[in-house]
Amino acid sequence: MKRKLLGVIDATTYHEDLEDLLTHRSLAALPFAGRYRIIDFVLSNMVNSGIRSVAIFPKMQYRSLMDHLGSGKNWDLNRKRDGLFFFPSPIVDNDGNKIGSFEHFAANMDYFYRSTQEYAIIANCNTIFNMDLRPILDWHRQAKCDITEIHHQDGNSMEMYMVKTSLLIKLIEGRHETGYTCMKDVVTAIHNEYSICHYEYDGYAVKIDSIESYFSTSMKLLQSDVWKKLFLKEQPILTKVKDEPPTKYVQDSVVKNAMIANGCFISGTVENSIIARGVKIGKGAVIKNCIIMQKCQIEENCYLDSVILDKDVRVEAGTQLTGTTKSPYVIRKGLKQGALMNS
Template identity: 30%
Template sequence: MRALGIILAGGNNNNMKELTVKRAAAAMPIAGNYRCIDFALSNMSNSHVQKVAVLTQYNSRSLNEHLSSSKWWDFGRKQGGLFIFTPTITADNSWWYRGTADAIYQNLDFLKKSHEPYVVIASGDSIYKLDYNKVLEYHVYKKADITVVCKEIGPDEDVSRFGVIRMNEDSRIEEFEEKPMVAKSNTISTGIYVIRRRQLIELMEKCALENRFDFVTDILIRYKNLKRIYGYKMKEYWNSITCVESYYQTNMDFLKPEVRRYFFHDYPDIYSKIDDLPPAKYNVGADVRNSLVSSGCILNGKVENSILYKKVYIGNNCVIRNSIILNDVYIGDNTYIENCIIESHDTLRANMTYIGEEDIRIVFENNERFVL
């Protein structure tokens, strides 16, 4: 493909509450065996983008560990490959990333030393499949300066979490509002952009001179009447991990057969780092219905409409309903859990009850592993 990739994975999302206390949103576990960033990386690989930069900053340890080997996404190559960029103190700059545009500007040498004519910019916290070649073809056909991948969402969904756009009949963007209180459209930006590399360098340098740091506010919105900015509509599944509710719902969507088939069975595949773990073990008394259970789990109780990540232990006579149990959790006997997200590496004592009544409850014990 005639493009290089940039994945923005360094932001802090306060709407994720305790879930991003020790990890970036892009490192959030998804669908049992994946991390959120796996979807953007897999799309890059499947679109034959051979050079990809991941810009990390906030709570990046878990994310960097996950990206420690590029072979899982087929980026272990002599030409191109996977690059991890973090904020770097230099003689000219001692700032952390102050926004998405500033993150790209601080790594402008990566763009200047590359030769690909186009750049695909994607967010690291979205769940989707997309062939970026089709977006690039559309970008060239429209003779666009910037192409924004967008999607129409249902009238009942909260659009205030997204950038809302309005296009004319030719799909040229006429209005772009970032997280409006009252939206005039149900078409949102997915945070995926295609732009010519030289133009991106020019815009980033101009933003830096004017102390502007945000890609959406200082480029897309500011230049919408000066540049040819077009929208490319995607119709397939897309969701963004922007709050606890959206994270919970995205995981629950994988309990639907059509969603699992689309991501796990239909070509192209989604790739992730593989752990060498034994298959899940179902002991006498285990009763599992409509759930995803990952490798390394040991089950003794009842699990219904839930997702269990790797190395989860469910004790005797436990009941788990409509919940997400993250990695390496020990749940003691006779524990009842409903409408909850259990943080990873937690130990829940026996005979406890955790119920999310109005909102999804996050259980964050932050304790040491002990013998029950």
């Protein structure tokens, strides 16, 4: 019992620089690596670490997130006891970048009161990493810490906190007296009655908080050494399973250093790009250094370089779109882009 963990994922985070990709979804549900969503990484880490009770705390635009997570079956969380819980925020104007809002937690106190796990891990939803959380719990207990904040080896906080569930409940209940609004307030308080420890994680971890970080992190996945650090056989990243036919590559199509999901139809050239499910790329089209999301259609003789197409975008024949690695060209979900629009 003492070694059991309660998983808490704060999915309220919002960054204005990602606005073009978040008009129809929360950051947690942002597609990544062709077939995943960003929340898959922290959720899979929890499940792979033996956590069997996970609470998701979203705020707005969470329909896509709920559709993706469903009952939690793909993460083995559709259980009669414990399992996956979903607690939308009743607060519209709270700060979406304070991880672990005590006001949000307070609206769902029954979840914490009824939990049988002695410890809880609170995490953000937008860090790409693959971590076994059990060694952190062992370290936390041996060091006799009240709260452990997990830091990356670069010195930055990963916005993840290990704490006894009873202390978490105390912090939530006493939020008005202490003035603490979230976990960050507690660990950064100058006068603190708690033992605050810092655990350094030396593995691969990147926080997605801008278009630039989303694009650069995605492109680095095309490097085999980065891929091997993130996708581990013994700690798989789990996601919603979809049954689609294999991708079809027609004669004269060219594919170099690309990740291409199922259900695509490739007639053109794809280089250094990530292509999601159901994408159609026409004859003579050239796609370089791009992220193409689900069910996009790129017609004949298009040229795209450093471009992000959100889901269901149609690019008409002969269109040329060019961005940069620092500022990729982004087209929002469901829009049509044509050659005449660029002239």
